[in-house]
Amino acid sequence: MGYLTRLQMDFIDMRNVQDGEYKWILHTMDHFTKFSWAYSLKSKEVKSVADKLLQQFYSFGAPRILQSDNEKEFVANVIKELKTSRIDLTIINGRSQDSQTHAFVEHNNQILKLTLYKWIQLNNCKNWSKGLAQVVYSINSSSTQSIKITPYEKVFGPKSSYDIDMWQVLSTQDVVNEEDLPQDVIDKLKEYENQTNVVETTKPLNIKNSLTSLSLVPQISLDLTLPTVLSSKIHLSPQMKNKQRSELLVNEQIESNDTEKESNSRKAYSMCNNQRLRSETEATDMTITFKRRKLFHDALHQY
Structure with missing residues (x-):
């Protein structure tokens, strides 16, 4: 089990404190970290729910399993709607909850609802949709008994x-x-x-040293080139001419072998260089993802 393996999805009824057209709260929670997200909804239509989930998935990634309290058919329809927007999305409809899990989920929904009511009272404002992000941030920044640290720290590290x-x-x-x-x-x-x-330092790549350390080029280079043109003043015997032809053939073979080795060396270096570039690109992508998540939560904190 790990982060975003299983995502719990539930609805909180806010019709008794209706905020304009907003009547419901879509509350999602990662099963492993207990990190929560919440979105104000005008209705519980499948399309509206799928749009909010896609918004979350594009920021934090998609879970492997999506489940809701005794609403497997509804979850199935949501997953189907999600796949119309992202055909590469693979999400499993989660199994029914046991009594202990159900009680835990209800407890967390009540915490969100009561905290939001407190925000309404403190700010003397019934437009609870404006305070929803702040309330969720405060919940994610509070310690839970099950993981001993805050969900925020579990996902992003120290506060x-x-x-x-x-x-x-x-x-x-x-x-x-x-x-x-x-x-x-x-x-x-x-x-x-x-x-x-994250400070990235790039060192100039020494191709000769890199190839030598990889044993892709010979350590010693020998000059095996033979003269191809002889002075017209030198008279050669037939035996010497035959010997010269043989040596020329040997030289051409050696040059051909050297060319092939050099070509193989270049191919091997290119493969190593491509692997290095892929690793650097993956590291850069992870850095960018971390910074995007930080900016997202900094934005939430402003509310």
Whole structure:
């Protein structure tokens, strides 16, 4: 079992506190990390649910198994709708929940609902869709008994070192430009960026040394070239002429072998170089994915 192996999907009924056209909350949770996502919905139509799930999958990846509380037929229709947008998507309809899992899921749905009600009271605002992202962030940043650390840390590593109180003070002071930040805040930002940035150093590739270390080229180069033109002043006997022809044939064979070895060496180097480039590309993709996820959660935090 691992991250995004099994995704739990459920609905929270908000019709008693209707926010305009929004009546439902689509609540999804990763079974392994307990990391949650939530989306406001106008209806429980399959198309609406699939659109929200695709939005999540394109940011975090698709799960292998999608399940919901006693709604296997509905999940099957959602998976079918998802595949109309992504034909390469392979998701299994999860099995029915046991009583213990069902109780756990209901507990988490209640936590989300009660926390959202608290947000409504504190902000004196019935437009709960505006506070949904903030509420989910607070839940993901709270420790759970089952994994001992926060879901946020389980997915992204240690929490951000930003001082939330400090940023709230800056906000009340109407500081909006980076150049207007106090120097101690700038120093903290630089320290954080140095910890999170991935610095890539590229060294010039020495082709000769690389090939030599791979034993793809001979360590010693011998000059086996024989003269092809003899001075007209030198008279050769028939025996010497035959010997010369034999040596010329040998030389041509040697040159042909050397050319073939060089060609094989170049092919081998090209294969190694392509493998290296693929590895670097995969590492770069992982870095970009991490930064995108960080930007996504930074955006959520602004609400």
